[in-house]
Amino acid sequence: NAGVMQNPRHLVRRRGQEARLRCSPMKGHSHVYWYRQLPEEGLKFMVYLQKENIIDESGMPKERFSAEFPKEGPSILRIQQVVRGDSAAYFCASSPGGTGGRSYNEQFFGPGTRLTVL
Amino acid sequence: DQQVKQNSPSLSVQEGRISILNCDYTNSMFDYFLWYKKYPAEGPTFLISISSIKDKNEDGRFTVFLNKSAKHLSLHIVPSQPGDSAVYFCAASAPNSGYALNFGKGTSLLVTP
Numbered sequence: 001n002a003g004v005m006q007n008p009r010h011l012v013r014r015r016g017q018e019a020r021l022r023c024s025p026m027k028g029h030s031h032v033y034w035y036r037q038l039p040e041e042g043l044k045f046m047v048y049l050q051k052e053n054i055i056d057e058s059g060m061p062k063e064r065f066s067a068e069f070p071k072e073g074p075s076i077l078r079i080q081q082v083v084r085g086d087s088a089a090y091f092c093a094s095s096p097g098g099t100g101g102r103s104y105n106e107q108f109f110g111p112g113t114r115l116t117v118l
Numbered sequence: 119d120q121q122v123k124q125n126s127p128s129l130s131v132q133e134g135r136i137s138i139l140n141c142d143y144t145n146s147m148f149d150y151f152l153w154y155k156k157y158p159a160e161g162p163t164f165l166i167s168i169s170s171i172k173d174k175n176e177d178g179r180f181t182v183f184l185n186k187s188a189k190h191l192s193l194h195i196v197p198s199q200p201g202d203s204a205v206y207f208c209a210a211s212a213p214n215s216g217y218a219l220n221f222g223k224g225t226s227l228l229v230t231p
Contacts, residue, residue: 004161033218042122042207042221043162056218091161095217106152107219109161 004110021077025094032075037089124222137195141208148210
């Protein structure tokens with residue numbers, strides 16, 4: 001399966017704990033995006049990364065949230081000291097990037113990680 | 119601040135008929151628009167896109183129409199099939215937005231036999 005992989009699919013944390021969400025992009029894709037979907041809402045952009053670089057984190061909360069996309073391995077979205085309001089579905093997407101048209105906008109999504117904070 | 123709006127939370131259509139899903143946007147900088155389909159417990163799946171230099175793009179049963187002056191786009195599915203039942207999200211991006219997609223809240227389509 002060459003699709004975007006996310007794990008875990010479901011994650012339960014107590015308030016104050018840390019949550020780590022992982023995303024492996026599609027083969028050949030070098031751009032990764034994280035989105036959050038709250039209940040009854042659309043997806044909200046959080047952060048856009050390329051290998052070892054954060055390109056745009058304008059949608060990321062200023063505190064407790066961080067993201068990385070190391071040279072080797074998956075992209076990680078980390079939420080420290082989780083609160084109940086962090087309960088949501090977190091989706092990762094990837095795109096090929098590169099020049100020549102708007103193919104970078106055709107982002108391919110993973111199945112999501114559903115975070116529940118008790 | 120919802121820049122992409124899908125004002126119909128749900129739509130029910132009979133199998134074989136046309137489904138029309140609507141989307142409005144407020145940001146005049148948006149120049150690329152996409153439709154995604156989402157089943158429960160899965161990620162969105164890309165359906166079709168359109169650049170602002172066009173007013174129509176067609177792919178099989180799916181056609182997207184763009185009216186820039188009205189800041190409105192629509193997705194037509196014809197003929198509709200029961201397997202099309204899903205939530206459809208409209209998304210838009212601007213060249214200065216860092217490639218982020220702005221999503222609407224979605225329209226839940228139910229196609230009945």
